[in-house]
Amino acid sequence: MAFGGIAVLALGLMVFGIVRAVSDDKLPVAGKGGEATAITQAEMSNLLKQHSKALTGGDKGTYLAPFDGGSSALKTKQASLFANLRKVPFAVSEYQFLNIDGRAVDHYGAGASASVDVAFVHQVKGADATPVAEWYRWTVEKKTEDSDLKVTAVGPATPKLAGFGKMTNYPAPWDAYDSMAVTAKPHTVILSDASQAADARRYAPYIEKAAKDNLERWQAHGPKDGRTMPGFVVTLEKNRKVYKNMYRAGTGDEDDESISEAGVSVQMPAVPAGGSKAKVDVQNGGARIVMDTAESRFTRPDYASGVLEISHHELAHTLVEPLTGPDGQAQLWVVEGFAEYMAMRNDSAAAAREVRTLKAYYGGRFVDPFDGKLPTSENFHSTIDEENSAHYTLGWLGIRFIAEKYGEDKALTFVAEQYKNPKGMDAQLTKATGMGTDEFQDAWADYVRKQIS
Known part of the structure; x- marks a missing residue:
């Protein structure tokens, strides 16, 4: 059940200021010399x-x-x-x-x-x-x-x-809409076209509940060090063309017909205010969530559960963005597994449905049986819809396995440490579970087989 995930911004050294500028010393100032x-x-x-x-x-x-x-x-x-x-x-x-x-x-x-x-x-x-x-x-x-x-x-x-990187984070909703509506809640700021304001108000309580759930869960069981997001900025858009362009103009993503995500969290790099060139203490200071309200989770009669599910997922991505370290993105099975974990732990019916879908997938619709391997980042997003969904579920079961066997504190600390240092997987798993990567993968595979047997 793929929601989509994060739009990644490849960042170098975050020194904010002039990249190339005309020198003020050598050029005449207007009205003071008449030379140019x-x-x-x-x-x-x-x-x-x-x-x-x-x-x-x-x-x-x-x-x-x-x-x-x-x-x-x-x-x-x-x-x-x-x-x-x-x-x-x-x-x-x-x-x-x-x-x-x-x-x-x-x-x-x-x-x-x-x-x-x-x-x-x-x-x-x-x-x-x-x-x-x-x-x-x-x-x-x-x-x-x-x-x-x-x-x-x-x-x-x-x-x-x-x-x-390649992202300019343009257009934001304030650029895209002639008239923008803002629906503000204690933990969420929801933006939409004014013509879609009634829909935004209808969905807002469920998005706000997901925000509160995620923030409280992390506060109770996440590590106490490291900064996370205090709240969330969410754009709701039912026009697919507008949705795909939001924050992503000029990247090629807006014209990519293969993008089938229902929601996305776009990384926003931290920059200093006031024109300062000082470094900031986090790499990503925020993220912008966009969700497609023409998607079935928003349009079905029982939309409340669907909106909660996708909101728990996308807001989970955004919640931990400030933890991102300088060495690239965490392994996708952790990134998407954590987001799915936050969604599924709040919806037992959806969790049971995910397991049934995985069982059916490996029980006959896929040519190969479950191979006992954690999905790699390189093959995580497949062009085969069923395989893509399976990878999300396998990642979720990875985080759930740690939480069930070793405690939720261990699971969320593992997620935080993987965001900070994607290259430290073996040591991070050992700290969380007492098992290195290979041993953990074998134990996790046994856990998955029990779920789908």
């Missing part, structure tokens, strides 16, 4: 500082002023963005300059024009562990040395920004 028309870092930084103040202060006129040089459609879109952002409970919301690329200096009277990468650094109150970022590319023009900067186009930043 230049778009400088200092000028862009000042524009973005005023843009940030306008957003936090609710000054729509100042916020929209840089877009006066663009089309009416651009200004209308930015007006809707401003309105959408004002609905979100941000603890931090600021724009930061990253990079200038293009004809940022003009000596011939044609005016300067450049592509400017801009970070929207933000932290949703009660949800994000640290500030995170969405990256834009603005087309900026300056007609004369005394002209104000004007933005004529807005889209996702280049995916080649050093250290940030």
Whole structure:
């Protein structure tokens, strides 16, 4: 029963600041020399500082002023963005300059024009562990040395920004929707198109319950060291095309017809606020969950159990994102097994159904019998739907086996340590169960065979 999982951001050293910039020392500043028309870092930084103040202060006129040089459609879109952002409970919301690329200096009277990468650094109150970022590319023009900067186009930043992988986390719901609805609960902030607000309100209590369940379970039985998420930002979307594009424009995922996930958790790297270049103490400061509400879990008459099931799963992914270490992703049988464990432990009927499905799979619909091997990350996501679902169930039974035999504290500590250090599997299993990888796999295989016999 595959929900989908996490959208992975391959990160290098997280030093937030200028990647490539026009030097302020060598270029004339507008109105001070008359030698050239230049778009400088200092000028862009000042524009973005005023843009940030306008957003936090609710000054729509100042916020929209840089877009006066663009089309009416651009200004209308930015007006809707401003309105959408004002609905979100941000603890931090600021724009930061990253990079200038293009004809940022003009000596011939044609005016300067450049592509400017801009970070929207933000932290949703009660949800994000640290500030995170969405990256834009603005087309900026300056007609004369005394002209104000004007933005004529807005889209996702280049995916080649050093250290940030291929994801730009664009478009967020506030970009995608002309009018966005926000449904806030104590542990969840649920975003949707305004036309889908009634659906969001109907599903919100079940998503909030899943959030509360997961947070309480981790607080009671998870390790006390290491930061986890305090809450969750969830987008509900029933249009499959919009769903697949959310946060993923320019990655190729939005056009991948093989993506059949019902929900996804998109990693959001931690970044410092205030323009600081200091390192942050976690790699991922948050994650954004998107769920497809056209999927059967949301549309069937008994939708409550379906919404709880997928919410427990996807919110589990997000819960532990700040634990992610610098050495890549944890083994997928642990990643998806943990998320399934959090879903199944709250739904005994769904758990029994998962085991029956696995039994039927190995009992005749699959050409090979159960081989007693834990799924590898390389083959975890198969193009065969039944095998994909089987891998999720096998991962779940791996985490459940540890929890049942050695206690839930041991199981959740093992998950946390695997997120921190994916290469430490053998030592982590030994600590949790007293068995190394091979011995654990044999014991787990016997446990699985008993379930499906």
